[in-house]
Amino acid sequence: MAKLMAMSRHEGRLPSQLVAQVVRLRYQASWTLRAAQIRRLFTPLRKSRRSLGARSSSQVQVLSAHVLRLSDGGTCTEARLSLQWTLPGGAQQVGMTLLKGLLTPKEVEGLLLHVPEHFDLDRADVEMVPKRWIMLERAGRPVPQRELLVEKMRPYIEGRLLPYLRAHLGCPSCVVCSSIMRRYSMDLGERYRDPPHTDGQAFATVVIALNSAGRDYEGGLYVVSDPWRPLTVSLAGGDAVIHRWDLQHGVEVTSGRRLSWILWLQDQAPCVTQVELHQRSFLQSAAEDGNVVAMQILGTGENGRSEEGQRWLRMAAEAGLSGAMAQLAKHLREQGQEAEALQWLQHAAGRGDAGAQSSLGMMLLQRGQLKEAEEWLEEAAELGNPVAQHDLGMALYTNALGRRDRRHAAFLWLERAARQGHAMAQSNLAVLCAENQDFSQALYWWNEAGGPDG
Ligand SMILES: O=C(O)CCC(=O)C(=O)O
């Protein structure tokens, strides 16, 4: 810098080489700062023993971060990220993009004025617990009675987001097929989590936060590259995350109430069903290029029942994807191949898949391996899996684990599952409460289990 000053005094103006260097240094300094700020948004979801091994910086790489001018004149900060993912079958990289401040706080506030208090139940069966949602658009059209809300949101989608997304995703014919709002609330006794998954029903997903982590709720959206170490992304109201079908993610809200607005895009019109989407070439070619998530998606659902689907699923499982292992185990059990199913469940459970741990626990219980059964059920239940919480509660209650005097523990696990909205846990808990002569609680849980939208 001293040399720079001296030269500038001496010559009256800076030589262009030096100007370029100063600009570059400044740019680098602000970029380093921005990248560090972006990385700090990612924190481990849990403070577990296993999650302490690695640092988030080794999982998340910031590829670029700069201010972006949007087509309707607004600005936001765009950060392109890559998640490093090491599987036994080789390393993979998954991209995601963060748009900080896509909507201003005022714009978010304006939208929230039109959001009704009542959210419907999304009955898509995940862990036997329905989620709360408002479906806004389906197959690219507004859902009846949601036209006003869709009208309020349209300018942000069409004027701001879609031109950007088409360029960013390299997908000029991309269309928004579904648009929903989700609510997660521990306080309201509603579902507050969504286990790790990929959005196999979409080519790309946009999640727009409608309120803020740290202020309105704790926890939130998380991304998974290391199954033992999901990373929460701290989003403020108006921030957006963009990802494709290959990002493993989930939601866990540990207190408060979270609202999100989600758009699912397909690569071209017309919007089609999941089965038809899986026949489009983008997944096929990704699977052929070795993308394990594409393999798992092609081995799931209706298409997964074909011989080709089964072959993809096995390849994904062999590459080390725990979700694929659990899925494969399910198919094998349906075909009566218990021994091989058990092996895959053990692999998947050991890689931190709570669904697999839960199924493994019950399988071991049926085989009389009580100690191991209890350990896996407990591990999955601690990770928040409501099926495991219910099954463990009932196994303790019915004395299937060979323990005496476990009624209190049984009650606590059933209560945790019931609070997540697990209907069977709610009705079983009602029975326990009635046995304890606590009739008001019994009535409460009984109503929850079969209430107006239950
Ligand atoms: O609410 C969110 O942030 C994401 C929800 C999600 O992943 C889904 O509905 O598929």
Ligand SMILES: [Fe+2]
């Ligand atoms: Fe999702």
